[in-house]
Amino acid sequence: MLVLSRKIGERIRIGDDVVLTVVRIHGDKVRLGIEAPESVAIHREEVYRRLLREPGAGGEAPRGGGEGGGPEGDPSLSAGRAAR
Numbered sequence: 001m002l003v004l005s006r007k008i009g010e011r012i013r014i015g016d017d018v019v020l021t022v023v024r025i026h027g028d029k030v031r032l033g034i035e036a037p038e039s040v041a042i043h044r045e046e047v048y049r050r051l052l053r054e055p056g057a058g059g060e061a062p063r064g065g066g067e068g069g070g071p072e073g074d075p076s077l078s079a080g081r082a083a084r
Contacts (some may be wrong), residue, residue, distance in 0.1 A: 004012060012020040017037050024031040034042055043051065 006022045019035040021033040
């Protein structure tokens with residue numbers, strides 16, 4: 001596992017197509033912005049595990065994992081492609 005330290009506004013690139021941006025740090029929570037092609041499924045770990053357990057789920061859920069996994073009213077995340 002690669003472990004990196006980043007400050008607010010700093011980015012991490014994964015390959016050519018995925019960019020993670022540290023949007024906010026508040027207490028013990030870090031808010032990340034994720035830019036990726038539509039073809040890349042993005043899920044929180046707990047949602048991903050549930051998708052694996054559910055028969056017929058097809059392995060695909062809304063980007064960000066639904067259930068508030070998207071911008072959650074953060075105006076800094078409202079630009080660009082919305083979470084699906």
